[in-house]
Each structure stands twice: as structure tokens, then as C-alpha cells.
Amino acid sequence: MLDSQLVMYDEDHRRILAVIRKLVQSAHAKGIFVVDRNGQLMAEAGEMRGIDTTSLASLAAGNIAASGGLAKIIGEDEFPVHFHQGRRDSLHISTVGRRAILLVVFDERSSLGLVRLRVRKAQTELARIFEEIEKKSERAGGSAETPFAEITDEDIDNLFNS
Amino acid sequence: MSFINYSAREINCKIVYYGPGLCGKTTNLQYVYNKTNPDLKGKMISLATETERTLFFDFLPLALGEIRGFKTRFHLYTVPGQVFYDASRKLILKGVDGVVFVADSQVERMDANLESADNLRANLREQGFDPDRIPTVIQYNKRDLPNAAPLEEMRRLLNPRGLPEFEACATVGKGVFETLKAVAKGVLADLRTMGR
Numbered sequence: 181m182l183d184s185q186l187v188m189y190d191e192d193h194r195r196i197l198a199v200i201r202k203l204v205q206s207a208h209a210k211g212i213f214v215v216d217r218n219g220q221l222m223a224e225a226g227e228m229r230g231i232d233t234t235s236l237a238s239l240a241a242g243n244i245a246a247s248g249g250l251a252k253i254i255g256e257d258e259f260p261v262h263f264h265q266g267r268r269d270s271l272h273i274s275t276v277g278r279r280a281i282l283l284v285v286f287d288e289r290s291s292l293g294l295v296r297l298r299v300r301k302a303q304t305e306l307a308r309i310f311e312e313i314e315k316k317s318e319r320a321g322g323s324a325e326t327p328f329a330e331i332t333d334e335d336i337d338n339l340f341n342s
Numbered sequence: 343m344s345f346i347n348y349s350a351r352e353i354n355c356k357i358v359y360y361g362p363g364l365c366g367k368t369t370n371l372q373y374v375y376n377k378t379n380p381d382l383k384g385k386m387i388s389l390a391t392e393t394e395r396t397l398f399f400d401f402l403p404l405a406l407g408e409i410r411g412f413k414t415r416f417h418l419y420t421v422p423g424q425v426f427y428d429a430s431r432k433l434i435l436k437g438v439d440g441v442v443f444v445a446d447s448q449v450e451r452m453d454a455n456l457e458s459a460d461n462l463r464a465n466l467r468e469q470g471f472d473p474d475r476i477p478t479v480i481q482y483n484k485r486d487l488p489n490a491a492p493l494e495e496m497r498r499l500l501n502p503r504g505l506p507e508f509e510a511c512a513t514v515g516k517g518v519f520e521t522l523k524a525v526a527k528g529v530l531a532d533l534r535t536m537g538r
């Protein structure tokens with residue numbers, strides 16, 4: 181099911197990071213963010229540390245969900261690529277498989293053509309990684325060995341008392 | 343669909359406040375936002391029309407603390423309640439882990455409550471969820487108003503399954519955190535049986 185639990189391990193995160201760090205270089209991007217379609221940030225690279233990535237992730241997911249809804253109305257499956265041009269910085273958004281969204285922020289040091297070209301390759305690599313993460317998550321979902329299997333009511337109560 | 347990030351040692355869960363237009367969903371989030379320590383909350387986003395009606399969603403990220411060494415983060419969303427925003431509501435339910443159904447206690451809003459409750463079940467199903475398995479709590483809001491329906495009647499209409507329920511007055515915060523805690527508890531308890 182599409183809405184099975186997603187579990188990301190250290191090695192998955194490192195692989196995603198490797199791809200987007202390379203993409204920062206090759207696309208001359210300012211910042212790159214990988215967000216899941218439910219609005220959570222998964223990885224970031226580039227020189228934009230300190231911006232509000234939580235909001236960024238939720239709005240990017242909302243944006244993709246809304247444009248996907250529009251696409252269905254006119255008989256498309258989705259709009260896989262979006263481009264927002266700003267005065268200084270621009271934003272390139274593309275979907276990665278069924279699960280993720282790739283955001284690339286760039287300025288005059290790069291160009292839409294270059295970003296589009298480099299994103300295409302990264303997209304394929306990311307899609308493959310996410311497919312593997314999903315397979316792993318599904319397997320993990322079947323077993324009981326999660327750190328949460330043993331959560332007690334007390335653990336949960338403590339969250340609210342601190 | 344909660345997201346467990348072993349790399350950041352984080353667990354992220356999505357909670358959606360559902361209910362008819364003007365029942366007090368945005369007010370719930372605003373109260374939580376105002377009462378939460380700045381270190382624990384992110385920015386509250388409201389995608390609203392000029393008249394402050396929710397257009398797409400409100401969003402409030404909250405960090406609750408740690409469980410077994412994992413930071414627990416809750417992303418709270420509201421849906422627009424007006425009937426014609428159904429397409430947006432469906433989108434916001436994607437990947438939901440827990441639902442707060444906010445009912446408007448005013449007698450004349452009972453039909454709207456019922457319609458919204460039906461709509462919630464239909465939309466959850468459409469997203470591939472079993473509505474009976476999503477952790478859900480019911481909030482009877484606006485208990486302060488003189489035209490509030492008797493609790494018994496609301497319970498009979500809106501909570502036949504006996505889900506956790508709370509009386510509230512969101513404008514002054516009564517019942518707001520109790521509701522949030524209950525749904526968070528339901529979501530976390532679900533993680534024990536992750537994957538099912």
C-alpha cells in the first residue's frame with residue numbers, strides 16, 4: 181500500500197545526501213531539498229542552511245498534491261515538473277517516484293536549462309534509492325523489531341509532562 | 343503514514359483536524375501555537391482567504407520531546423470545512439496518522455457535523471484507509487454557547503463507536519490540549535504495532 185510506514189536508515193540518508201550534494205555542484209544550485217509527499221523533509225544540501233525547512237516541506241507537498249489534483253481533472257496523471265521564477269532566486273520542483281519531491285533553488289549563477297538537465301539524472305538515481313527504501317520499509321513493517329514496539333503508556337504520558 | 347528517520351533519530355506523524363466550516367479547527371491550532379514554548383514549535387502557516395477562512399490548510403509543526411531516544415514531531419493540519427473545498431480536504435488526508443474530529447455544538451450545526459463526519463469517512467476510504475482503524479478523537483467544541491446541544495445527543499449522533507471524546511471551548515483553550523494529547527497517544531500507540 182502506498183501509505184505504508186516509511187523508515188529511513190542512516191545508509192539511505194547518506195545515499196540521498198550523496199546524490200543531492202553532487203547535484204548542488206553540477207547544477208550550480210543554491211539549495212536542494214528532498215521532501216516526502218506527505219510534507220516531511222528528508223534531506224538537504226547546499227548553502228541555504230537556516231531557512232524554515234519545515235514550512236518549505238509542507239508547502240511543497242501541498243503544492244504537488246494540489247497540482248496533482250488539477251492534473252487529474254484535465255486527464256493527466258500529474259505534473260511532474262514545476263518551475264517558479266523569482267526576481268533573484270528561482271525554484272525547480274519535480275516529483276521523484278511515488279514518494280518524494282525534489283526542490284532545487286538556484287540564482288543567476290545557474291540557469292533553468294542546466295538545472296533541468298542535471299535534475300533528470302539525479303531524479304533517476306533518487307527514484308531507485310526510494311524504491312529500495314520502500315521495499316525495506318515494507319519488510320520492516322512486517323517484523324516487530326522497531327524501537328516503538330515496546331512503548332508504554334507511561335512513555336507517552338511523559339512526552340506531555342516534560 | 344508516519345515517517346521514522348533513524349538517521350536523524352526522529353519520528354514524524356501527521357494529525358488532521360477535520361470538521362464542518364467554522365467549528366473551530368483553526369482556533370484549536372492557534373491556541374496550541376500560542377501556548378507552546380517557542381523552542382518546540384515551528385511557524386504556523388495559514389493558507390487563508392482575505393476573510394480568514396481557511397482556503398487550503400493551516401499547518402503547525404510541534405516537537406513533543408523524546409521517546410526511546412527518538413524526537414517525536416507532530417505535524418498538525420486543518421482542512422477547509424466548506425462543502426465546496428472537498429478536493430482540498432482529500433489532499434490533506436494523504437498520509438494522515440491521526441484525526442481530530444471537531445464538532446460544532448450549536449444545535450443548528452448538527453446537520454453540518456453529520457455531513458462532515460460522513461465526508462471524513464468517505465474521504466479516508468478514498469485515500470485507502472480503513473476509517474475504523476485511524477486513531478480518531480472527537481471534540482465537542484463551543485460548549486460555552488447557550489444554543490449548545492446536549493452532550494448526550496451529540497455523543498449519540500457523532501460518537502457511536504465510543505472514541506475518546508472531549509468537551510471544548512477552543513477560544514479559551516478548554517479541552518484543546520486534552521484533545522491533542524489523546525490523538526497523539528492513539529498515534530503513538532499505533533506505532534507499537536507498526537506495519538500491522
Ligand SMILES: Nc1nc2c(ncn2[C@@H]2O[C@H](COP(=O)(O)OP(=O)(O)O)[C@@H](O)[C@H]2O)c(=O)[nH]1
Binds near residue numbers: 362370483510513514
Ligand atoms: N463561542 C465560541 N466560539 C468559538 C469557539 N471555537 C471557535 N470559535 C469561533 O468560531 C469561529 C470559527 O472558528 P475557526 O477556528 O476559524 O473555524 P474553522 O473553520 O473550523 O477553522 C471564530 O470566530 C472563532 O472565534 C468556541 O469554543 N466557542
Ligand SMILES: [Mg+2]
Binds near residue numbers: 395422
Ligand atoms: Mg479554518
